[in-house]
Amino acid sequence: MDLGFRGDVVDFYHRFRRGYPPEVIDSLTDAFRLTTDDIVVDLGCGTGQLTLPIAQRVRSVVAIDTEPDMLVRARLAAREQEVTNVSWMLGADTDMPTLGAVIGHRNLSAVTIGQALHWMNPEKLFRAMVPFFRSGGGVSVVTNGTPLWLQDTAWSQALRGYLERWLGSELTRTCGTDDPSQLPYRDGLTTAGYDVAATTVDYTDELSAEQIVGGVYSALPVDRLPTPEQRQHFADRLRDVLQPHRPFTEEVRVRILVGRVR
Template structure:
C-alpha cells in the first residue's frame, strides 16, 4: 500500500505534525490499565508522534506503518528523545493476524492516531479482539481538524486558495469529524467492545511557516510542489492569508476507546 508519504513528506510530517497532549496519553493508559508489563501496537504510526510518548507508559511499543521513510524518521526521532523501547515494522492493518502469531502474546492496546481513514475499520475491529488481553483495547485518536476545515476566516481563505491551486476544494476530514467517530464507536460496540470517549480542547497560534509546513505534510509526494516553485506559491498564499492574521487554530483532540470486556 503506497500512500505517497515517503521522501520529503516524512520529514515534513515529523517537523510540522503536532504531538499528542500528555492528558491523552494518560487517558489511554488509564482506560486500559496499561503498565510496565504491557506491549502496545501503534498502527499507521507515521513518524512516531503517538508511539514514542506511549512507550514511556509500557514495556514496549511496536510502531507499524507501510512507509519505510516514515519509520526511519520515527526511529531517529525516538532515539533523539532517549526512547529505546519502541520497535518499528513495515506493515499495515491487514498484517495484524501475522503479527499476533509472531508475538506469541496478547497486547494491552492497539492505538491508531489519525490514520484509521486509510484502513478497513470494520475488519480491523472484528479481528483485533483476538490480539488484545482482557481489559485491553483499541484507541482511535484524532489530533485536531485539518487546516482547510477550520471555522475561521483564515481557513476559509485557505480553502479558496487551495480551490484555485488544486482545481478542487479539499473536503477530506481525515476521520476527525463526529460522523466518523460515531461509525467507529458503533463498529466497536458491534464487535464486543465497551466504548468511551476522551475530549481535550485547546487552541494554538500558527506562524506562516508552520501553516505552510502543515499543508505540505498533508500532500502525497507526487503532489508536493518542486522546490523551485515554492517561493512563488508561498508568496501567493501569504497574500491570500495575510488579511486574516493571526492564524489561531482550534485543536480538538478526540479519542474513541474500545475496551475488550470478554
C-alpha cells in the same frame, strides 16, 4: 496502498504535524490501565508523534507504518529522544492478525491508531484484534484536530480557497475527525464486541504562517507537493492570502475513541 507520504513529505510531516498533549497520553494510559509490563501496537505510526510518548509509559511498542521513509525518520526521532523500547515495522492493518499471533493470545494491551484509520478497513481490523487483547485492553482511535483547511475561521477559509485553486479540486476529506466518520468507527467497535467510550481533549494554539505552509506540505502526497522550484512562490502567495486574517488561532479538539474487551 501507496499513500504518497514519502520523500520530502516525511520531513514536513515530522516537523509540522501536531504532537499530542500530555493529557491525551494520560487518557490512553488510564483507559487501558497501562503499566511498564504492557505491550502496545501503534498502527499507522507516521514519524512517531504518538508512538514515542506512549513508549515512555509501557514495556514496549511495536510501531507500524506502510511507508519506509516514515519509519526511517521515526527511528531517528527515537534515537534523538533516547527511546529504546520501540520496534519499527513495515506493514499495514492487514498484518495485524499475524502480528497478534506472534505477540500471543491475550497478551496485547492496546492498539493505538492516530489519525490513520480512514486509510484502513475498520470493521475487519476491529474484529481481527479481539482475541489478542488482555482483559481491559483494546483499541483507541485518536484524531488530532480538524484539518487546517476545514476549520471555522477566516484564515482557514482563505487557506482552503487558495489550496483548491492550486490543486484544482475541492477539499472535503476530514481524515476521520468529524461526527459522520466517528459514528461508524464507534458502531464498528460495538459490533465487534468492545465496550466503547469516548472523550476529548481541547486546547488552543496560535500558528505561524510557516507552520501553516509546513502543515499543508505534510498532508500532500509526494506527487501533489509543490516542486522545490515552486515552493517559494507557493509559500509567498499563501502568506499574502493569509496575512489579512492574523492571528492564526486554532481550536484543536483531540477525539479519543476507546474500545475495551472484558
